[in-house]
Amino acid sequence: DSGVTQTPKHLITATGQRVTLRCSPRSGDLSVYWYQQSLDQGLQFLIHYYNGEERAKGNILERFSAQQFPDLHSELNLSSLELGDSALYFCASSPPLGGSYEQYFGPGTRLTVT
């Protein structure tokens, strides 16, 4: 158990819908990262938040957005869903800058868009 929690574990929804994925980082970690993992794209970095501020964006679509709240949990919002958005979505957290830099991954949310 990494200490990172993600809900829900599974999500099935229809095209055009909107969903919210939730992540709680490990106690003491200020960074949250979101990744998308699919069979054809591998593990793709989406976005990084540090202590409530967006720090870096990767291959994140405009239909996707994220935020990190004052209690440090984060939410990833996916809207106008398409079949191709079906994937595993992971969040990871890491210690504050100046720490040991590794990322601790949650168990993931499996999103199926039908």
Added chain:
Amino acid sequence: AQSVTQPDIHITVSEGASLELRCNYSYGATPYLFWYVQSPGQGLQLLLKYFSGDTLVQGIKGFEAEFKRSQSSFNLRKPSVHWSDAAEYFCAVGLLRGYQKVTFGIGTKLQVIP
């Protein structure tokens, strides 16, 4: 830009045999290097990491990796593979520039045969 290459997409070894998974990175300075393992349906778990110092690092589950600056490599090794090691292995390179940026390789899927 930093990049990570895992040249072997799929490797099959016999139980009890030795294992070496290759990883090459591209970066101008010495980056932070990681190996993660992902069992089916699970999140990624950190096996080991290298930041500086001794170029041979020991990790969990009997794995080790050696950093070779001249070859820009960080290969993962295990002297005797167990059936439970069947999983996907990801090499990652990170740098710290006010935020942590980690790039993951495409992964190597390990199959262990009796």
